[in-house]
Amino acid sequence: MFSEKVLSIILGGGQGSRLYPLTDNRSKPAVPIAGEYRLVDVPISNCINSNFKRIFVLTQFNSASLNRHIKNTYHFSFFSSAFVDVLAAEQTPMSQTWFQGTADAVRQSMHHFLKHDFEYFLILSGDQLYQMDLQLMLDNHIESNAEISIATIPVNAKEATSFGILKANENNQITSFIEKPSKELLVGWESAVSPEMEEEGREYLASMGIYIFNRSLLIELLANPDTVDFGKEILPQSIDRNRVFSYQFEGYWTDIGTIESFFKANLGLADDFPKFDLYNKSKTIYTNARMLPTSKVSGTQMYKAVVASGCIINAEKIEYSVIGIRSKIENGSTVINTYMMGSDFYQALEDILDESIVNMGIGKNCYIKNAILDKNCCIGDNVKIEGGPHLEEVDTETYTVRDGIVIVKKGAVIPSNFTI
Template sequence: MTREDVIAVILGGGRGERLYPLTKDRAKPAVPIAGKFRLIDIPISNCIHAEINRIFVLTQFNSTSLNRHIVRTYHFDMFSNGYIQILAAQQTLESTDWYQGTADAVRQNIRRFLDIGSKYILILSGDQLYRMNYNEMLQKHIDNNAEITVAVLPVDRDQVKELGILKTEYDGRIVEFKEKPQTDEEIASMEIKDGTLEQYGIDSKGRSHVASMGIYIFNSNILKDAIGDKLDFGKHIIPEAIKTRRVYAYYFDGYWRDVGTIRSFYETNLELTKLIPPFDFYDEKQLIYTRPRFLPGSKINSCMVESSILCEGSIMTECIIKNSVIGVRSIINSGAVIENSIIMGADLYDRVKDQCSSATLIGIGRGSIIRNAIIDKNAKIGCNVNIVNEKGLTKFDGDNYSIRDGIVVVHKNAVIPDDTII
């Protein structure tokens, strides 16, 4: 097996409604994570480590910032055959519609993929946080003489109702699929046999089911027939393929998180502030790559900082920061308190010395308090602002901010005037 045998296709996703308002002005894979990265950096970095260097990214909604990030970040050696191509939805003689689902996105570009002549096509999602050796998955696919391989994750029974659940035999062959089973009878019927995980070197730890991770390998010669006129891989293609094709599971037991909702995005980011985080961005052997910005180190002037991530180019003065992620170029002024929050930072610096001489300066103004919130990029928070969800709302949409699951999300480029209470 060589690098020429496989190409990767990263699905850019649809409207990203569950991640709104973070997807109001950007595609899901372009959403920042961990202060300085973007979600698209995760699958691309995994591909680079696996020496899979022919990568396609399928985009549709609000794709400008995603396209710009990829073009600025990833440049392969001109003497190699590597590339990353962005394929936006477009009208053709065969189709005049937007992508109607994950499978439809692949179908509309399938001629381009098959013309390359690779034996295998790796299908990836653009909104997940994990680290995986795709070569190991590909080798299992080959060893099983599989036509399709699905990456699966052991899960507890109480997680089953929110996931696509697969039933496998001892040899890993998938025999049944149910999307988010709800009844006790359905859930019980999808339990894997005792000892299944152990034979793959995985401690079950009481986990009784395996869930699809939305990561697939297809033999190129069956992809077109397998897709047919179906719209979605998880809901349509895999359940149908199980009946007639050799579909196998690749068991994965590392960290994996779908960050497709505001709640999961918020919790995933704050988990990174732990002393020993569940996902390690500090692993030098398997780095996550992103665009180099050539910014100076952060400047911290008489601040109290506890269990937080501070990204480069930030300036913090006489403030308190606890259990938070502070993104690049963040400006946090004196008297500000940031707790359990994500400050995404900025694309540029405002060149005004006094943060409260104007209501339109990027950063966090003096005396402002931000708790349990997400402040999107380039937001301009005035002085003495309280963003604490004072009314305890679960869901709300305003001009400059939204609330999801009780988490206040200040919109990208929003202006919050002095003395505002949210």
């Protein structure tokens, strides 16, 4: 059984320009993470683990691979009403424009939602890493007689300038909101937090972009076509009119909004005790169940390395890196501080033996550091890629440099003896 009271809506985000080139040919929720997963698997898994199993994913950019992933991954019993469906922006007699913002995306899709029987909308972002029991948030919403609940996370003064900050009273009711305040404006915006958070100086409540709305209220709020965004319009306008409550979350949470945050979040999985815990069976992150062989490693020195299924690794050294599915790394190569997404398929043997082409994966005697290698990259022999602050930002046909990180584009071919 699962909760029939909740309909979950995952917002796929816009064009994802800050994650370019990873979003050049896929939507943001479809970006591969942790070697085996997609970003969208995180909010979907949080919903499933919380027993919320009626889920819509809203998107409008490059949604083909996302559709394919969800279709191949999330199957429920034929006798169950559980589902995970993708809703791409569509033209209808009522609306002939693309989604103009988060609230507008929900408004334009409302006719699909109202075919179902439920009491609460659960709105989530499709580009965050966290593991959260959303049932506890719903329980808190009901117990406090809230009309809107906002998941919040305590942050310090330095972090607060990058978020929407909410002020809550002793009952956790939100009384005011400020968007990305300067440090000078933060005075008086502290809220009641746990002693542990207070000791760490995390006394400001940042919105996590996770909301619960009473069904009737959200329908009413979205009746005004001029309001297009939750964070900038719907929520600030509702604080004085409705019962809006904070639900504090103190676990790991990070927003995957930029190449730098994406890179750090993935490499953090190689820590001895990663903050995003893929090994907790009560907080399983689900994904496509591929029938891949085990990985094979020969003669490689490995330190803090995460290696996915189906890899063939003969590298000299892999250090603080995440190696994705079906990755192939040849003799003598060194990989440091790198996220290698892997491959969608194995090359045919005749192609591997053809010396006139650059094979998929990393060739012999390469040195790769501070890089993201997108899916199906072909790196020749004796290639040196070393990201860092010394590199200027650039975008070429085969690679991009952002925040000092070299991103080799999906399917790019880097010839032997090339240096970046």
